[in-house]
Amino acid sequence: MNTDSVYDELGVSPVVNATGTKTRIGGSRIRPDALEAMNRAAEEFVRLSDLQARASERIAEVTGAEAGYVTSGAASALTLGAAACIAGDDLGRMARLPATDTPAEIVVPRTHRTGYDHALRASGATIVDVGMNDRYLGTGSHNTEPWEIADAITEHTVAVAYMAKEYTEPPLSTVTAIAHEHEVPVIVDAAAELPPTSNFERFVNEGADLVAFSGGKAIRGPQTTGILAGRRDLIRSVAAQHLDMHAAADVYTPPSDLVDVDRLGGVPRQGIGRLMKVGKEELVGLLVALDRFIEEDHGALREEWHKRSKRLADALDRVPGVSTEISAAEEVAVAPEVVVTVAPDVAVTDATTVVGDLRQENPRVFVGADSLPEAFTVNPMCLDEEETTYVLERLRAHLGGNGN
Structure with missing residues (x-):
């Protein structure tokens, strides 16, 4: 060899x-077309917010979500998604993360806990476990009952997190129904759940508010990329906490579909996402790889x-x-x-x-x-x-x- x-x-x-x-x-081998596009992207400059806005449109088309964002891996997508659920459009809360002025709890079924939920805690959130491991005892009961999720949601809950695997329960549609009844968003970790391409829409259709996918696995984009798809208001919060925000207020004109300046009421400080930046080359490579993946x-x-x-x-x-x-x-x-x-x-x-x-x-x-x-x-x-x-x-x- x-x-x-x-x-x-x-x-x-x-x-x-x-x-x-x-x-x-x-990870995987980057697609040749994506690698070529990355080389071409390296030769010129672009406003990253414009590129992220185009990426948002494309991710929305593919997933059926309202908006999307390219992150530095699926774990980064989880951190930024959690940060969006905590801070929303509040510039002060954004600036203080990962410190929070009030408890910021994310409810997670116990059997969904993995080493990757450190990405959720990195935002400043606290994980609240629910459920048991009863199925493994052979009693016939479920690991997590729906009422346990509902019971754990309080005024301090900012999200419910869900690990998408064939063995996880309760069903996602059940979890999203409970969370939405309490006006709480659901973040789905679907990093490795491609193919099939139908999974792009599956989790959104089942009610997920944010879904994280890896860009460097089956999509075969740059290993350092991820995709976050979901509600427009949450993606806007992600953008506000991720993009380079050293900008003069008088000339601060990011794409309105990506950042709602009027709603924010000012220019954000460098947010928690600054240490997770994505380069123009990775953004372009991911978008090309995504198109090739869909065609495959x-x-x-x-x-x-x-x-x-x-x-x-x-x-x-x-x-x-x-x-x-x-x-x-x-x-x-x-x-x-x-x-x-x-x-x-x-x-x-x-x-x-x-x-x-x-x-x-x-x-x-x-x-x-x-x-x-x-x-x-x-x-x-x-x-x-x-x-x-x-x-x-x-x-x-x-x-x-x-x-x-």
Whole structure:
């Protein structure tokens, strides 16, 4: 396998990515058209508020939301979305964040809690847990009952947060109905829930007020980009807290669709979003990648991924002590993964050793470690045919198999 890359020149081992669009190994490959557009964008200047206003229009067209915004990743979208829910159009509250003059609580079902909700807390919000883990006890009860969400909403609640996965409950439409009855917005983390493209509209249609998507995963835009889609008033607050606001009031004329100067009543100070800025190159690259993603034949892609997964599974099944299963594509799943289970009493090694040893090679090979110690996963989403062959060769070498 050819490893003649810029990373070799820098003395850094490149990675063969068999685990999917993980940030820690670079996300996905930027689309060639997006990369070309980024290079062209770098040659000239543009007012970023104008570019964000155009992006807002395009994101609205794609998602069915009232407006949209390009952020520096999906986590940034969550922070800015939470900041908008806290501050609204209040310039004073914007200027004080992440300090808040009154409690700013975001209600989250306990089973939706992840390391990524740190992005919500970064805005100054406090997370309020609701629900239990009862389903895992086999009692038949639900992790979070709708009444628990309603009961947790008080005068200090600024939002309800929802992690969009196939296993999360209650249904989003139930959560949004409860939140809206209490006049509270719902922020949905849908960072990795593309494809299908129907998910762009799905969460908005189910009542979400703000939805965060990654721009650097399946969309294959710049890894440092994200998309926030939702209510126009909240997106305006995001823009006011994100854009460079060192501006003289007499000539402060941002696009009216993006920033409502009259409603704000003044020029905002540099907001909490200033440390999350997005360059003109990333903005342009994301918009081009988004258009290409919409045009893509995702059925053909899924078929290609399944074929690649089946090739891997069929070959690994012939290795003593190894069994495989191809995960079913659930409603909001992306690519079918191969779950590789290793029986250490039969195989020549164990799953943990395989995963660890592969990561020490040059090039490093990354497979999914979420199922350790019994199993690991192989995701075909970021592999081409040559890389698939290489991954299979390395797996069989470690597991004791031969051939392809």
